Amino acid sequence: MRMSLAITPEPRDRMNKRLPVPFSAQLPEVIRNNYGKWVDRKFHGNGIIEHISETGDRVFTVKVGLPPNSRVSIDTLEKFVEIADKYGLGVVRATRGMNLEFITDSLDKALKIKEEVEKLGFPVGGWGGIFMARNIMHGIPNLHHSRRRRAIDNPGTL
Numbered sequence: 001m002r003m004s005l006a007i008t009p010e011p012r013d014r015m016n017k018r019l020p021v022p023f024s025a026q027l028p029e030v031i032r033n034n035y036g037k038w039v040d041r042k043f044h045g046n047g048i049i050e051h052i053s054e055t056g057d058r059v060f061t062v063k064v065g066l067p068p069n070s071r072v073s074i075d076t077l078e079k080f081v082e083i084a085d086k087y088g089l090g091v092v093r094a095t096r097g098m099n100l101e102f103i104t105d106s107l108d109k110a111l112k113i114k115e116e117v118e119k120l121g122f123p124v125g126g127w128g129g130i131f132m133a134r135n136i137m138h139g140i141p142n143l144h145h146s147r148r149r150r151a152i153d154n155p156g157t158l
Contacts, residue, residue, distance in 0.1 A: 028089040028103065030057055047124035048110045060110040062102040063095075065123040070098040079120060087113045 024032055034053035042050040044060070051059045066072060080100065084092045088104040095101060102113045114124045 028091055030059055030089070030105065031103070033057070034059075044107055044110070045114075047114060048107070050107070058105070059089075060104050060107055062104070062110050062113045062117070062124060064100045064102065064117050065125065066098055066100060068098075070094075076120065080117075083113055083116050087116070 024035065027035070034055055034057050037054045038051050039054045040052040042052070044050060047063045049061050049063075051061065053059075080092055080102075084090055084102055087109040088102045091103045093101040093103065102110075102117075104110050104113060117124055
């Protein structure tokens with residue numbers, strides 16, 4: 001019996017790959033089914049938002065602030081994934097503002113996610129009156145935020 005040490009797949013196998021993978025294949029089912037059908041949103045305290053679809057489906061998002069440059073350890077990332085699997089839809093989304101968003105299907109689970117993340121020492125928030133606008137003039141960033149709550153939606157370079 002002859003063993004093959006070829007690392008490269010056969011040409012017929014390479015041609016069957018479908019790249020890039022469609023982004024819709026990576027979405028949770030409830031989001032995929034309601035894509036483009038979100039009609040309303042409600043804020044539930046600091047950092048929790050409810051998205052309501054025209055079909056009646058509801059999804060809750062919990063926004064978590066990360067340290068400057070979003071540098072966290074592998075252990076912390078594993079804890080985030082465990083929280084997402086335990087209370088959420090198994091989804092953790094990284095935002096452009098260097099934050100994470102957990103997606104879940106009930107307000108109770110969203111509150112548990114918020115509690116677990118705050119136990120790890122990360123702030124939850126970034127919606128509503130917390131962060132209103134970011135103006136960059138002549139390369140100098142200026143933040144305009146509410147005095148009532150802290151702004152955690154800014155990137156680490158600001």
